[in-house]
Amino acid sequence: MSIKLDRQFLKGFLEESEVQAIAADLEKAQHDLTNKTGTGSDFLGWTDLPSSIDDGLIDELTELGKDVRLNSDCIVSIGIGGSYLGIKATLEYLRDSSHTPVYYAGHNMSVDYTYELLENLKDKNFTVIVISKSGTTTEPALAFRLIKEVMKEKYSEEEMQKRIICVTDGAKGALRKTADAKGYRTYVIPDDVGGRFSVLTPVGLVPLACAGVDIKALVDGARAGEKEYSSTDLNSNTCLQYAASRYLLYKKGKVIEMQASFYDNMQYVSEWWKQLFGESEGKDGKGIFPASTVLSTDLHSMGQLMQDGMRNIFETFIEVETSNHELIIPEEADNLDDFNCVAGRDLDWVNTQAHKATAEAHFEGGVPNMTITLGKADAFHLGQLYYFFERAVGITGYLLGVNPFNQPGVEAYKKKMFALLGK
C-alpha cells in the first residue's frame, strides 16, 4: 500500500553516500515542516491537514454531493490554478463514468471555449461551484459574471441560491461579500494553506464530493501519506529519498525533471504536480523546470530528445501496479505483424515491459531516472500520492534555500494587466 521508489537507475549519476551526506539537512527540513518553524510557516497548514480534517465535514460534503446530483445534470466548477488543477487531476485520474460530469470555467479566457460552454449549459440543469479566496481573480470573476447571466434566464433568484456554492475566505473578500449578500452556501478556504496545496481542503473536496468521488478514500490516502512521509528516517521514507535525489541531481546540472507516466489518465496529475513544483521552487533564479509526458505516446515524440539530446534532464516515472481492467491480446493465424509472441498476455504487461525498457535505455543514454510505483488507480492511492509530492516539494524547497510557500512572481503580469484593463 506504500508508495515504492526505485532508484537503481541513478547509479553513476548519484551515489547513496551523497544522499546520506545531507541527512542532517533533510532531518532539519522535516522538523521545520512538521513543527511549522521554517520559512513560509504561515502557509504550513497542509502538513497536518489530512489528520485534522473532521470526519463530520467529509460526511456533510458527501451528503451535499447527493443533494446536488439529485437536481443537476452536471456541475460547473469555476476556478483557476490550485482551484482547478486538483479537481481536474482527480476526476481525470479516476475517470469513473458514474461521476456527474464536471465542466470547468474561469480557468482560461478563451472566448470560443467559454461561448460553447455557455451554449451547452442553456439546455442543462446544473450547480455552480465558485472557488476563489478573494473573488477578484480575473478569470473566475468574469466567468462567474457570464454564467450568472445564463442562470438568470433559467432560474429564479431562490433557485439560483440553491444552485450556487461558494468556496472562499471565511471573513473577507468580494466572493465572501457576494455570498453573504445573496445567501449562497459557503465553504471556507483555510488561511494557512496555499492554493497549490489546497486539493484536500474544501477547494477540492466540495466539487469532488459533488461529482460523486469517494472523498473519504482520498483523505484516508493522504492520512496514510502524512503518517509515512513525515518521518525523518531516510532509510524507509521514500518521500525523503525522492526529495533528496532530485535536489542533488539539480545541483549536478540536471535542471529539468521529466515526470513520465505510462497511463493517459495521469496527464492532469502531472499538470497538478507541475504547478506544485514549479510554483514552489521556481524563484530567486533557482528551481528545477518541471515537464511531463505520457508514455508510450510521447516516446514517439519526445523519446528521441530524451535518449540523445542535451543531458540536462532527469526523469521520474510513475507506475501503477494494478489496472482496473484486463485486456488479453488475441492470437492471429497469419501473424503478419509478428506479435503472436504476446498473444494471451494482458496489454498492461506489455505496457510494463515498455516502462522497463525505457527506464534502462534512458539511463544508458545518460538520463538518470527513478520510478514511483502506486498500488492502484483509485482515490486512496491518489490521496497518498498528493501528500507524497506536497511533502517532497517542501523538503527540496528548504534544501534549495527558497521559500517554497510564496509566489511573489505571479503579481508581475497582474499589475500590468490591471493597468491595461483600467482597474
Place this chain on the structure above:
Amino acid sequence: MSIKLDRQFLKGFLEESEVQAIAADLEKAQHDLTNKTGTGSDFLGWTDLPSSIDDGLIDELTELGKDVRLNSDCIVSIGIGGSYLGIKATLEYLRDSSHTPVYYAGHNMSVDYTYELLENLKDKNFTVIVISKSGTTTEPALAFRLIKEVMKEKYSEEEMQKRIICVTDGAKGALRKTADAKGYRTYVIPDDVGGRFSVLTPVGLVPLACAGVDIKALVDGARAGEKEYSSTDLNSNTCLQYAASRYLLYKKGKVIEMQASFYDNMQYVSEWWKQLFGESEGKDGKGIFPASTVLSTDLHSMGQLMQDGMRNIFETFIEVETSNHELIIPEEADNLDDFNCVAGRDLDWVNTQAHKATAEAHFEGGVPNMTITLGKADAFHLGQLYYFFERAVGITGYLLGVNPFNQPGVEAYKKKMFALLGK
C-alpha cells in the same frame, strides 16, 4: 493573412545585428532545404509537399469522407507519434461540433483507456483508419488486433472490408501485406516524408477528411506557407527570423523554449510542435527542450517559475487575431468583484491584455520572448502554421549541425522492449 512575428521583447537578449550576421548560413539552409541537398535529404519530401498535392486526391478524400460519414457514428484512428498528433492537433484546434467524432487508439498502451474505448465501440457503427508505415509498431499493431475482435462480433468480413482503411507503405510492410490480403482500401505514405512532417500526407488527410475537416483549406494554407517561408529574404520571411532567433538564444544558454498560447484549443498544436521540434533537434547531445503552456490557465501554475526561476528559458507566444465567437462581459450593479471596468468589453479583449501584460512582465523578469500571430482559428491558417514550423525546424536543425530528419534514438528502448516481449 501572413503569420506575424513580434520580436520586440528580444531586445537586450538578442540584437538584430546578430541575426544579420548569420544571414549567409540561413540562406544556405534555405537552399539546402529547397533543393534537397542538405543532410537527411532523403526525407525532404515535405518541403514542396503542399504544392505537389494533387487536387484530385483532395477531391477523392473529400468524397471518401462523405461516404464514411454516411455509415459511421464515429471514426477510430489508430496511430502513434506523427500518425496521431497532427490529426489530434487539427481536430482539437478546429473544435467543430459538426465533425464526426474521432476516437484514438494505438497511441498508448493504457489498458483502462483501451478497455473503455472497446466497450464504447460495441454499441456504435464505426470506420477504422489504421496508420502505420510498417505495420509492426507495437501500440497500433496491438490496438488493431483488439479492435478487429470487436468488429468481428458486429460485422461480416465483407462489411469489415468497407470499414477498414489502411494508410501505409506503397509496397512493403506488414500492414501493406494485410491490406492486400484482406482487400482493405489503402492510401500511401510517401517514402520521403518522415512521420513528424506527415500531417499533410494521407496520414493526416485521410482521417481529417473522414471527420469532415475542410482539407482543401488546410492544404491551401500550407501552400501559402510554402510560397512565403521558402524565401531567403531575411527581412520579410518571419519563419527565417523565428528560426534564427531561437537558434541564437539557444547558443546563449536559453535551452528551453516555452510555447505559450492563450487559447485552450491550441494545446495539441503545441504537442504536435513538441514532437516536430524535439525529435528533429534533440540529438548528438544538442537541442532546445520544447515545452508548452496554455495561458492564462498556466500563469496560475508555471507563471511563478517563468517570472522568477532559472533564466534558461525563452518563450514563444501564439496569438490568434480573430475569435470565432463574441462574449460581452456584463455589468453588475453592485460591482463587488470590481470588474465593471471591463463591462461591455469582449472577453477576448481581456485575454489579449493578459497576453500583452505577460509578454512584458516576462521580458522584464529576464525571459526573452516572441509572439507569433495567426489571422484566425481556421483550417487555412493552421495549414500555414504547420508549414511555418516545419520549415523553421529544418533551418534550425541545419544551423545546429544535426540531421533534423532522422530519429536514431527512438530505437534504443524498442530494442530492449522487443527483447522483453520475446519478439
